[in-house]
Amino acid sequence: xxxxxxxxxxxxxxxxxxxxxxxxxxxxxxxxxxxxxxxxxxxxxxxxxxxxxxxxxxxxxxxxxxxxxxxxxxxxxxxxxxxxxxxxxxxxxxxxxxxxxxxxxxxxxxxxxxxxxxxxxxxxxxxxxxxxxxxxxxxxxxxxxxxxxxxxxxxxxxxxxxxxxxxxxxxxxxxxxxxxxxxxxxxxxxxxxxxxxxxxxxxxxxxxxxxxxxxxxxxxxxxxxxxxxxxxxxxxxxxxxxxxxxxxxxxxxxxxxxxxxxxxxxxxxxxxxxxxxxxxxxxxxxxxxxxxxxxxxxxxxxxxxxxxxxxxxxxxxxxxxxxxxxxxxxxxxxxxxxxxxxxxxxxxxxxxxxxxxxxxxxxxxxxxxxxxxxxxxxxxxxxxxxxxx
Amino acid sequence: xxxxxxxxxxxxxxxxxxxxxxxxxxxxxxxxxxxxxxxxxxxxxxxxxxxxxxxxxxxxxxxxxxxxxxxxxxxxxxxxxxxxxxxxxxxxxxxxxxxxxxxxxxxxxxxxxxxxxxxxxxxxxxxxxxxxxxxxxxxxxxxxxxxxxxxxxxxxxxxxxxxxxxxxxxxxxxxxxxxxxxxxxxxxxxxxxxxxxxxxxxxxxxxxxxxxxxxxxxxxxxxxxxxxxxxxxxxxxxxxxxxxxxxxxxxxxxxxxxxxxxxxxxxxxxxxxxxxxxxxxxxxxxxxxxxxxxxxxxxxxxxxxxxxxxxxxxxx
Numbered sequence: 001x002x003x004x005x006x007x008x009x010x011x012x013x014x015x016x017x018x019x020x021x022x023x024x025x026x027x028x029x030x031x032x033x034x035x036x037x038x039x040x041x042x043x044x045x046x047x048x049x050x051x052x053x054x055x056x057x058x059x060x061x062x063x064x065x066x067x068x069x070x071x072x073x074x075x076x077x078x079x080x081x082x083x084x085x086x087x088x089x090x091x092x093x094x095x096x097x098x099x100x101x102x103x104x105x106x107x108x109x110x111x112x113x114x115x116x117x118x119x120x121x122x123x124x125x126x127x128x129x130x131x132x133x134x135x136x137x138x139x140x141x142x143x144x145x146x147x148x149x150x151x152x153x154x155x156x157x158x159x160x161x162x163x164x165x166x167x168x169x170x171x172x173x174x175x176x177x178x179x180x181x182x183x184x185x186x187x188x189x190x191x192x193x194x195x196x197x198x199x200x201x202x203x204x205x206x207x208x209x210x211x212x213x214x215x216x217x218x219x220x221x222x223x224x225x226x227x228x229x230x231x232x233x234x235x236x237x238x239x240x241x242x243x244x245x246x247x248x249x250x251x252x253x254x255x256x257x258x259x260x261x262x263x264x265x266x267x268x269x270x271x272x273x274x275x276x277x278x279x280x281x282x283x284x285x286x287x288x289x290x291x292x293x294x295x296x297x298x299x300x301x302x303x304x305x306x307x308x309x310x311x312x313x314x315x316x317x318x319x320x321x322x323x324x325x326x327x328x329x330x331x332x333x334x335x336x337x338x339x340x341x342x343x344x345x346x347x348x349x350x351x352x353x354x355x356x357x358x359x360x361x362x363x364x365x366x367x368x369x370x371x372x373x374x375x376x377x378x379x380x381x382x383x384x385x386x387x388x389x
Numbered sequence: 390x391x392x393x394x395x396x397x398x399x400x401x402x403x404x405x406x407x408x409x410x411x412x413x414x415x416x417x418x419x420x421x422x423x424x425x426x427x428x429x430x431x432x433x434x435x436x437x438x439x440x441x442x443x444x445x446x447x448x449x450x451x452x453x454x455x456x457x458x459x460x461x462x463x464x465x466x467x468x469x470x471x472x473x474x475x476x477x478x479x480x481x482x483x484x485x486x487x488x489x490x491x492x493x494x495x496x497x498x499x500x501x502x503x504x505x506x507x508x509x510x511x512x513x514x515x516x517x518x519x520x521x522x523x524x525x526x527x528x529x530x531x532x533x534x535x536x537x538x539x540x541x542x543x544x545x546x547x548x549x550x551x552x553x554x555x556x557x558x559x560x561x562x563x564x565x566x567x568x569x570x571x572x573x574x575x576x577x578x579x580x581x582x583x584x585x586x587x588x589x590x591x592x593x594x595x596x597x598x599x600x601x602x603x604x605x606x607x608x609x610x611x612x613x614x615x616x617x618x619x620x621x622x623x624x625x626x627x628x629x630x631x632x633x634x635x636x637x638x639x640x641x642x643x644x645x646x647x648x649x650x651x652x653x654x655x656x657x658x659x660x661x662x663x664x665x666x667x668x669x670x671x672x673x674x675x676x677x678x679x680x681x682x683x684x685x686x687x688x689x690x691x692x693x694x695x696x697x698x699x700x701x702x703x704x705x
Contacts, residue, residue, distance in 0.1 A: 024410055030449075060406060071440060118407070118409075119409070121404070121634075135628070146624060146704060247653065248705035
């Protein structure tokens, strides 16, 4: 499958908060989009097409937001697309936008994803408007119990992930939760929400948006020549699988393996642990870090928790994970997937500020959704040929 | 192709959403609460209703460049609503119209209370009829009425700027009932637990499943199997309920995965009975307890727990 190269030349996001009541929905998405355009040194008129992503419409009660936000996103007279793949939607949005460039159909595409959780109630929306909603934590708790049982992980691993991500968030000016006095004890003393997951091992509800500007090889090279480092997309992959069937294993979903394998093949990666410099993974609850390290072949089966325990996944470790503070620190659900891809891009562009991984050249951005049944991910690099193929 | 249906069921989703209005729509709504209609300057044009940006170019507008328009205006297009629904602004026949207010270059959508379709025409002049109780909402104008003179003017002005808008969504659905759902409901009424066994892969699904997602095989009455009403608890979640409109739970509750005996079927997120949340654990032997035409939950049988390290992995 040959296609044209695609580069990320602009990244923007909002300051994520519990309530962004200072802005309208349009104002929220524009805040992220305007920052991405500024980063790309482009104007609205430079954009050929817009791709919009968000989680279910029940979250804000705005039906067909892609129509409502066409004006706000400067999409008058341009193609406007809406993407929806549950919690992974932000990442799928970035990937759909990349495909528009890779196929040669459009030259400069704006991808925007958002959620304004304060306008509704996530628990209500995830329960399809009925009583007795499990919420995401309740639905995923059995998966995490299964992971702990099969891997033999010490029970401290979840809290360790929580502390690490919350410390990373202190270095990210856009992160929602800033818990300066975070400690292992604090996490372990926090209320048990959905055993085995505690309050401080869970993601917040956030208002926020993220935007990226994607362009073709010519645009990427022009940005590089002007001293603005692009992130080159080495591969993109999306997979889904049925939510329920006898024997389905949501801890190591086949969809995740298939998606990662396809991605690594495109990117020329045969040893993810060695060839990737860092990863930004969708970890809304602490135990998802070791689970996803294994389900994406970064750690061997049963050894994901050892990477956490040894400090390898810390910002100054050998394989940093969730440098931005991750979903645990900011969760505007629809935007969360695109924030993962955007952070991977910022890292290889050397633009991640205080949470920059020294010398990061190749990074993975990943998201999942629904009953761990949608997967979307990309690998970006500081050059088109980082492995000298 | 429409799936065969065994009737329909009505349901309504309701939720009180809150909108944050931002600087421009917020000012517009604040204006309405004080019986003032505001537009925004966009170059040589004035847009009403106002937007934060130029819809043609996407450029940010000067949010301070708000100007009063109207109150009267001209109908540029309209349609008659002969039978208003509960969600319409008036409970008698009315027109929905695009109204270009004096001083504005764009049109506002609102109701015109003209009394009869014969009183409506493109180009007719209309003016707002204000509500006495105003909250900073588009319905502060009850409707427009034919003529030049606004109705219901008073000197009440809002004490605070309007920044938020309540939106009470109410969406009624008519859902088709699938044939398998109906057949499963009959079985449940007869206190039978049925499954559907895929003829290709032999996996067993819950009685209302319409297909095997692995083989994309349709599951029908001929694939029905009678299942034992006993099983083993394989995994669980304890939910501390968050309160939201429509929430029915107040205390922590358990939802459990039950592996049905003599089958590979795990029924997910089931309630348990006579098993306090602190005693919920992997391996408990349970039996089905029937409620009124449905599964009420699963109750411990008193048999010894099943000790199998792989049991916890049977989430599905």
